[in-house]
Amino acid sequence: MRGILIRWVVMTAAILVAGNFIKGFHVSNLPTAFFAAVILSLLNAIVRPILVILTLPINFLTLGIFTLVINAALVGLTARIVKNGFQIDGFGAAFLGALIISIVSTLLSLMIGADKK
Numbered sequence: 762m763r764g765i766l767i768r769w770v771v772m773t774a775a776i777l778v779a780g781n782f783i784k785g786f787h788v789s790n791l792p793t794a795f796f797a798a799v800i801l802s803l804l805n806a807i808v809r810p811i812l813v814i815l816t817l818p819i820n821f822l823t824l825g826i827f828t829l830v831i832n833a834a835l836v837g838l839t840a841r842i843v844k845n846g847f848q849i850d851g852f853g854a855a856f857l858g859a860l861i862i863s864i865v866s867t868l869l870s871l872m873i874g875a876d877k878k
Contacts, residue, residue, distance in 0.1 A: 767873070769799055775798075787849070788847055804835045804839060832859035833852060833856040836858050
């Protein structure tokens with residue numbers, strides 16, 4: 762349970778960083794960012810594996826780069842689910858936001874050791 766909470770806090774921080782640096786990626790406040798992190802984590806756990814399997818041929822041809830498109834789509838879907846306080850103006854903002862979220866989440870997880878049991 763503690764590990765899930767740490768991952769949600771890390772994802773919240775990553776969403777806030779993306780909101781501060783990406784034009785068109787709007788996060789109104791901390792509770793909205795936390796709720797978006799929870800929704801995005803659930804989508805990553807449930808929907809992302811299905812999408813990766815369905816797009817396996819194109820993912821193979823692009824050497825895995827298409828996974829960034831899937832991540833951007835999931836960030837856009839998160840914005841549609843959350844609605845109030847979390848807005849993304851277009852696919853470009855979703856793509857850059859997903860890239861920033863991935864990088865920041867990875868760096869923060871490595872720094873705090875969230876993957877250790």
